[in-house]
Structure formats: structure tokens, C-alpha cells
Amino acid sequence: MIRPNIHVLGNASVSAGMPKSGYSANVQAKVCARTISDMLNNRDPGDPSYMNTCYSIVRKDYGISVSVVYSFDETNNQIVKVKGAGGLTPSDASDEALARESRYAHGWFHNITNDMYS
Numbered sequence: 001m002i003r004p005n006i007h008v009l010g011n012a013s014v015s016a017g018m019p020k021s022g023y024s025a026n027v028q029a030k031v032c033a034r035t036i037s038d039m040l041n042n043r044d045p046g047d048p049s050y051m052n053t054c055y056s057i058v059r060k061d062y063g064i065s066v067s068v069v070y071s072f073d074e075t076n077n078q079i080v081k082v083k084g085a086g087g088l089t090p091s092d093a094s095d096e097a098l099a100r101e102s103r104y105a106h107g108w109f110h111n112i113t114n115d116m117y118s
């Protein structure tokens with residue numbers, strides 16, 4: 001159900017294709033803040049774009065991830081996956097690539113916590 005001027009994000013939202021994740025909640029918060037700012041300033045909010053990456057650290061120097069880009073489908077009023085945009089760690093990834101994924105995971109955690117709390 002859509003209620004004008006009520007903005008719901010994160011786990012409490014019905015955001016269809018997007019997973020319930022901290023990454024999603026953070027991206028949705030940014031889109032939401034920008035949209036409210038545009039509405040207050042009589043600007044067109046434009047077409048939002050969203051992204052989610054889930055990292056898993058399997059063991060030391062061994063990380064994997066899945067990333068998906070999303071857009072907003074105005075016809076059905078829901079967030080939908082953008083076909084072909086995103087990626088998954090290949091099952092035959094090299095040790096070097098898996099170690100890099102692990103570093104990315106730590107980097108993402110560092111960045112998102114700084115983004116939220118500082």
C-alpha cells in the first residue's frame with residue numbers, strides 16, 4: 001500500500017527484489033533522503049538506482065560476494081533487478097581473486113560503519 005509522504009526503508013520496507021540487508025537499508029536511506037530533499041525543493045527526484053552486495057568471508061583470505069543493481073519500476077511501484085547488472089564470485093576464482101574479495105569485504109564493513117556512525 002502506498003501512502004503519500006510516508007517513507008519506509010530497510011527491513012521494515014516491502015522492497016520486493018532487494019534483500020533485507022544493511023547494504024540495502026543504507027542505499028535506500030540515501031535514495032530516500034535525496035528524494036525528500038528534492039520534494040522539499042520542488043526538484044524532480046529522477047529515477048533512483050539501488051545496489052546491494054553481500055560479502056561472505058569463508059575463512060582467512062577467502063571471500064565471496066554477490067552484487068545486484070536495481071531500479072524502480074514505476075508501473076508496478078516496486079524495486080526490480082536490472083538484468084545483467086551485477087556479479088557473483090566465479091566458482092573457479094583464483095586464490096588471488098578470493099583474497100581480494102576478502103579485502104573488499106573488510107573494506108566495505110569499514111566504509112559502511114564510518115558512513116553510518118561518523
Ligand SMILES: Cc1cc2nc3c(=O)[nH]c(=O)nc-3n(C[C@H](O)[C@H](O)[C@H](O)COP(=O)(O)OP(=O)(O)OC[C@H]3O[C@@H](n4cnc5c(N)ncnc54)[C@H](O)[C@@H]3O)c2cc1C
Binds near residue numbers: 011012054
Ligand atoms: C546474523 C545476521 C547477519 C547479517 N549480516 C549482514 C551482512 O553481512 N551484510 C548486510 O548488509 N546485512 C546483514 N544483515 C542484515 C542487516 O543486519 C539488516 O538488514 C539491517 O540491520 C536492517 O536495518 P534496519 O535499520 O532496516 O533495521 P534494524 O537494524 O532491525 O533496526 C530497526 C531498529 O528499530 C528498533 N525498533 C523496533 N521496533 C521499535 C519500536 N516499536 N520503537 C522503537 N524502535 C523500535 C529495533 O530495536 C532496531 O534497533 C545481517 C543480519 C543478521 C541477523
